[in-house]
Amino acid sequence: MSAFELVETPQGLGLRWHEHPEMKPLVIDFLSGKQAYRGQQANRKDEAIARACLLGEATSVLDGTAGLARDAWVLVQLGAQVTLNERQPMVRALLADALERLYRDDTSWQNRIQLLASDALAQVAADSFDVVYLDPMYPKGDRKQKAAVKKDMQMFQHLVGADEDADALLAPALRIARKRVVVKRPQHADFLAQQKPSSQVISKKHRFDIYLKPVVS
Numbered sequence: 001m002s003a004f005e006l007v008e009t010p011q012g013l014g015l016r017w018h019e020h021p022e023m024k025p026l027v028i029d030f031l032s033g034k035q036a037y038r039g040q041q042a043n044r045k046d047e048a049i050a051r052a053c054l055l056g057e058a059t060s061v062l063d064g065t066a067g068l069a070r071d072a073w074v075l076v077q078l079g080a081q082v083t084l085n086e087r088q089p090m091v092r093a094l095l096a097d098a099l100e101r102l103y104r105d106d107t108s109w110q111n112r113i114q115l116l117a118s119d120a121l122a123q124v125a126a127d128s129f130d131v132v133y134l135d136p137m138y139p140k141g142d143r144k145q146k147a148a149v150k151k152d153m154q155m156f157q158h159l160v161g162a163d164e165d166a167d168a169l170l171a172p173a174l175r176i177a178r179k180r181v182v183v184k185r186p187q188h189a190d191f192l193a194q195q196k197p198s199s200q201v202i203s204k205k206h207r208f209d210i211y212l213k214p215v216v217s
Helices: 032-040 048-053 070-077 087-107 107-113 150-160 166-176
Strands: 006-007 012-017 061-065 081-084 114-115 128-133 176-185 201-204 208-210
Touching: 006 087, 012 087, 012 150, 032 070, 048 070, 048 081, 048 128, 048 176, 048 201, 048 208, 061 070, 070 114, 070 128, 087 107, 087 114, 087 150, 107 114, 128 166, 166 176, 166 208
Parallel strands: 061 081, 061 128, 081 114, 128 176
Antiparallel strands: 006 012, 176 208, 201 208
16 A cells, blocks of 8 residues: 555645644645745745746746745746646646646636646757756755654655656756756755856755856857
8 A cells, every 4th residue: 555645635636644644635725825825925035046047027937846836836926937847646646736726716827837748858848948947855864854844845755755866857957948947955965966056046044056058159
């Protein structure tokens, strides 16, 4: 029996962790709760992610490691057009359900956030997004993993596990991005694929490594 199961809840499709029956199923909700509140409070001045992604009018962003789409939702609220990519099937199903509920509330959201049809970055056309955003799971043994994390993130981390192939994400991301790739990392973590970024934006808890798209003459 799998440790996880997708179940219907009054709030929408949820993820149940059988090892912890006391926990409520994890539901992604863009319309209410903490995720909605965080998006509503976001502003470009205070959000390091906005500076890193160099958000402007109708900036298109591919979130290549969407997860629970918390950063993606902040980007949407700050004006970006965001496309989500997620490889884990159960998390992908949660995202699809959350988006369906969002679209039922207001169909105009379909123009601002959507789920990529394929879950393989290799199938995405070159130069098809202004920015590609990557937030792979933290490296094994990361100090932050040893600290207490919120229960919903505990569930997510146990389901997804470590992104052992995270380094392999940078090359396709650079192919897809028209302008830049932004990689969210712990302050002390190695550069993705051991490749030094063009610049960085530092926040209190993370850093955002920026890889500019090479200009072809």
